[in-house]
Amino acid sequence: MFTTKAGIYVDVENIIRNGGFGIQYDVLRKFVCDDGSVPIRLNAYAGYDRKKAQRDDNYNYWTRNYFSRIRSFGYKLIAKEVKWFRDEAGDLYAKANADLDMAIDALLQSENLDRVVLVTGDGDFTRVARALQNKGCRVEVIAFDNVSPDLRQETDVFTSGYLVPNLLSIRDSKPWGEIGSRVRGMCYYFNQDEKFGYFRFLQQFGPLWITDSREKDSPYQTVYFHADSVQNNDVVKELPSRELVFEFTLVESDRGNRLRAEQIALVSELYFRRPGGKGNGFGQER
Numbered sequence: 001m002f003t004t005k006a007g008i009y010v011d012v013e014n015i016i017r018n019g020g021f022g023i024q025y026d027v028l029r030k031f032v033c034d035d036g037s038v039p040i041r042l043n044a045y046a047g048y049d050r051k052k053a054q055r056d057d058n059y060n061y062w063t064r065n066y067f068s069r070i071r072s073f074g075y076k077l078i079a080k081e082v083k084w085f086r087d088e089a090g091d092l093y094a095k096a097n098a099d100l101d102m103a104i105d106a107l108l109q110s111e112n113l114d115r116v117v118l119v120t121g122d123g124d125f126t127r128v129a130r131a132l133q134n135k136g137c138r139v140e141v142i143a144f145d146n147v148s149p150d151l152r153q154e155t156d157v158f159t160s161g162y163l164v165p166n167l168l169s170i171r172d173s174k175p176w177g178e179i180g181s182r183v184r185g186m187c188y189y190f191n192q193d194e195k196f197g198y199f200r201f202l203q204q205f206g207p208l209w210i211t212d213s214r215e216k217d218s219p220y221q222t223v224y225f226h227a228d229s230v231q232n233n234d235v236v237k238e239l240p241s242r243e244l245v246f247e248f249t250l251v252e253s254d255r256g257n258r259l260r261a262e263q264i265a266l267v268s269e270l271y272f273r274r275p276g277g278k279g280n281g282f283g284q285e286r
Helices: 011-016 025-032 048-056 057-074 101-110 123-134 148-153 233-239
Strands: 005-011 038-048 076-079 082-088 092-095 116-118 140-144 156-159 182-191 197-202 220-226 239-253 259-269
Touching: 005 011, 005 025, 011 038, 025 038, 025 140, 038 101, 038 182, 038 239, 057 076, 076 101, 101 116, 101 123, 116 123, 116 239, 123 140, 123 148, 140 148, 220 239
Parallel strands: 005 038, 005 116, 038 076, 116 140, 140 156, 220 259
Antiparallel strands: 082 092, 182 197, 182 239, 197 220, 239 259
């Protein structure tokens, strides 16, 4: 029986700076390996300011505990020491760029991998993704905010980290998917005349390509909503769109067994909307 060998490469600094602070590394591993893939490589690349650690006990304590927690889930933590530079104005700035390390490791280790998951939104990895594909690997990207359009275009599958159940905890929420819980999803249908539509969200891990929630193997759930429940009314004219991620509360609907979304808030835009313009959806899905 063929076993898919997977590698996960996390650009920790990029993810933390772009919406993924608090990412759950155990959930990431479960999500990637839910299809039976075996994690051959689990690498996380993070910056470490040795000088700051020597003078700041809180930073030293927090950083070491954070690194230890990542390692406890089976990841190899590659710490890149922070270096300080001065810009043209004479101001100091820090840099701990581990991109090159991550790129080289992924390319070298891909010889023993079938699937590479890059957890980053950095466009510098666009050519890395292409090189990995040319070596025969399937390349996937998981990221949150400020995701490079070129990287999304190059990858075989892009998944917004906001949409993965429990990858990023939602404060004071019931367990994901329960009535009364907060979940995140995208709008795949919206009637602009009658101002109602449907969100699709991941109820559980499973084959992401089975998007029709009516199919028994689909991991998705569908939920009804009305535009009156959207907190940012300006975004309604953009719907439907695969490029906008919303967070909402699941409530029981008075329409049979349907779920209804309330307290709907926009949490991420995967592209820059044109002022007063229409989103880049290409039609309504079933």
